[in-house]
Amino acid sequence: MExxxxxxxxxxxxxxxxxxxKDEIRTDVREWETKNDWKVxxxxxxxxxxxxxxxxxxxxxxxxxxxxxxxxxxxxLGGNVYCTVKANSVCIDMRQHWLPPxxxxxxxTKKGITLRPMKYTxxxxxxxxxxxxxxxxxxxxxxxxIPDHLxxxxxxxxxxxxxCHCADW
Numbered sequence: 395m396e397x398x399x400x401x402x403x404x405x406x407x408x409x410x411x412x413x414x415x416k417d418e419i420r421t422d423v424r425e426w427e428t429k430n431d432w433k434v435x436x437x438x439x440x441x442x443x444x445x446x447x448x449x450x451x452x453x454x455x456x457x458x459x460x461x462x463x464x465x466x467x468x469x470x471l472g473g474n475v476y477c478t479v480k481a482n483s484v485c486i487d488m489r490q491h492w493l494p495p496x497x498x499x500x501x502x503t504k505k506g507i508t509l510r511p512m513k514y515t516x517x518x519x520x521x522x523x524x525x526x527x528x529x530x531x532x533x534x535x536x537x538x539x540i541p542d543h544l545x546x547x548x549x550x551x552x553x554x555x556x557x558c559h560c561a562d563w
Contacts, residue, residue: 400527404516446471493558
């Protein structure tokens with residue numbers, strides 16, 4: 395992995411960054427704070443492997459349309475991470491979800507970040523720069539387009555696309 399690290403401010407101490415962590419390139423959308431004259435990341439935010447960053451950026455058009463129409467939107471980025479817009483909202487929410495025991499639907503956790511319109515716009519504007527620092531993004535094939543996902547059983551058996559129930563198949 396030859397990618398350089400980048401850290402781009404999108405406003406109000408929030409940054410989008412790409413860096414290598416545990417031998418994997420990840421993109422973070424995270425809030426930072428200043429401690430002892432150093433900027434350090436906080437827990438507020440979301441860390442996405444490239445396999446989840448790509449669907450996020452590929453779906454900006456749908457998110458934009460949803461915000462204009464003020465309707466509900468949700469897209470699964472993989473691994474129970476969702477990008478959502480609530481009805482009549484102006485914000486984008488990227489958040490980890492989980493499946494509580496004895497329930498059938500995933501629910502959001504505290505792990506994630508909500509972006510107001512200006513920060514979301516800045517994120518979209520800067521997303522192309524991430525590609526300049528991470529050329530591997532050009533070769534990423536989103537999980538649903540991998541050949542073993544061409545039928546429903548392949549999709550249901552995938553631990554990324556169907557993390558809560560993949561073992562049930």
